[in-house]
Amino acid sequence: MIRFEHLTKEYGGNRVVDDLTFSIPQGEIFGLLGPNGAGKSTTILMLVGLIEPTGGRCFIDGADIVTEPLRVKHRIGYMPEDVGFYADLTAAANLDFFGQLYRMDPAQRKRRIDDLLVLVGLDGVTKPVGEFSKGMRQRLGLAKALLNDPAVLILDEPTANLDPPGAADFRRIIGDEAKEGRTVLISSHILPEVDRICTSVGILARGRLVAHDAPGNLLQNREAGAVVISVETRDPMPDLALAEITGAVYDDSRKKAVVEADADISDEIIEFLIARGVRVLRIADDRPSLESIVLSYYREA
Numbered sequence: 694m695i696r697f698e699h700l701t702k703e704y705g706g707n708r709v710v711d712d713l714t715f716s717i718p719q720g721e722i723f724g725l726l727g728p729n730g731a732g733k734s735t736t737i738l739m740l741v742g743l744i745e746p747t748g749g750r751c752f753i754d755g756a757d758i759v760t761e762p763l764r765v766k767h768r769i770g771y772m773p774e775d776v777g778f779y780a781d782l783t784a785a786a787n788l789d790f791f792g793q794l795y796r797m798d799p800a801q802r803k804r805r806i807d808d809l810l811v812l813v814g815l816d817g818v819t820k821p822v823g824e825f826s827k828g829m830r831q832r833l834g835l836a837k838a839l840l841n842d843p844a845v846l847i848l849d850e851p852t853a854n855l856d857p858p859g860a861a862d863f864r865r866i867i868g869d870e871a872k873e874g875r876t877v878l879i880s881s882h883i884l885p886e887v888d889r890i891c892t893s894v895g896i897l898a899r900g901r902l903v904a905h906d907a908p909g910n911l912l913q914n915r916e917a918g919a920v921v922i923s924v925e926t927r928d929p930m931p932d933l934a935l936a937e938i939t940g941a942v943y944d945d946s947r948k949k950a951v952v953e954a955d956a957d958i959s960d961e962i963i964e965f966l967i968a969r970g971v972r973v974l975r976i977a978d979d980r981p982s983l984e985s986i987v988l989s990y991y992r993e994a
C-alpha cells in the first residue's frame with residue numbers, strides 16, 4: 694500500500710505538490726490523472742526517490758521514502774515513460790544486469806527473467822534492445838519493473854506505445870499482478886484506458902488532490918453538464934479555437950482530442966478542421982464518460 698501524509702514539494706516557494714494526504718490500499722489499481730503541470734511527475738519522482746519532498750511523508754509498503762530509501766527501492770517497481778536499456782544487449786542480458794543490481798542470486802535471477810520474458814511476450818527474442826520497437830521496449834520496461842517482485846508498481850503511461858492487442862495484454866498482466874496483491878499506481882493521459890483498468894482514480898490539479906474515488910462513483914457524484922465530443926483525425930490537428938469549447942485534451946500525436954463544449958458543435962469542429970486541411974476520421978458525442986468528469990475538474994483548475 695502507499696500512504697501519503699501531507700506530502701509536499703515546493704520549488705522556490707511555489708507548491709507544485711500540495712499537502713497530499715490519502716492512501717492507496719494493497720491490490721488497488723490507482724490512476725493518477727491531471728492536466729499538464731498538475732504535479733504527477735513530481736509526485737512519482739518523490740515516490741521512487743529521485744527527488745526529495747520539502748514537507749510531509751510517504752510510505753511505500755510501510756517504508757518511509759525519505760528515511761528508508763533502500764527499503765523503498767526493494768519494495769517498488771518503476772516503469773518510466775522511456776526506460777533506459779543497453780542497446781547492444783538482449784532483453785535477457787539487460788534484465789540480468791538490473792537483477793545483479795538488486796543482488797538477486799544467479800539461479801533465482803535466471804528463473805525470474807525467464808518467467809518475466811514469457812509474461813511480457815518477449816521470450817525467444819534474441820535481437821539486441823537497440824533493434825526493438827517502442828512497444829517491445831515498453832514490454833521490457835514492464836518486465837524490469839516486476840523484476841524485484843515489488844509490492845508497489847509505478848507505471849508512467851504504460852500503454853502509450855502499444856497497439857490495441859498489446860494494450861489489452863498489458864491490462865491483463867497489470868490486473869493479474871494487482872490480484873496477486875501488488876498495489877499499482879498508473880499515471881496516464883489516456884482516460885478510456887484508465888477507466889477500463891483502474892479501481893480508483895485521483896485527480897491532481899495545481900498539486901492538490903481534487904477528487905479521489907472509484908471511476909463509477911466519480912461519474913455518479915458529479916454532473917458533467919456539458920457535451921463531450923471526441924475527435925479523431927488523420928493528420929495532427931491545430932488547437933480547436935472555437936468559442937463554444939470550454940476544455941480540450943489532445944493526445945501526444947494530436948490526432949485525437951476530447952473536447953468539452955456548451956452544446957453539440959460537432960459540425961462546427963468538422964468545418965474548422967476541413968478548412969485547415971485536416972481530415973476527420975471520427976467524431977462522436979461521448980457523454981457521459983470518465984473523460985467528461987475529468988475535464989470538468991481540469992476546467993475548474
Ligand SMILES: Nc1ncnc2c1ncn2[C@@H]1O[C@H](COP(=O)(O)OP(=O)(O)OP(=O)(O)O)[C@@H](O)[C@H]1O
Nearest residue numbers: 704705709727728729730731732733734735736897
Ligand atoms: N525542477 C523544477 N524546478 C522548478 N519547477 C519545476 C521543476 N520540476 C517541475 N516543476 C514545476 O512543477 C509543476 C508540476 O510539474 P510536473 O512535471 O510534476 O507536472 P505533470 O502533472 O507531470 O505534467 P505533465 O502532464 O505535463 O507531465 C509544473 O509547474 C512544473 O513547471
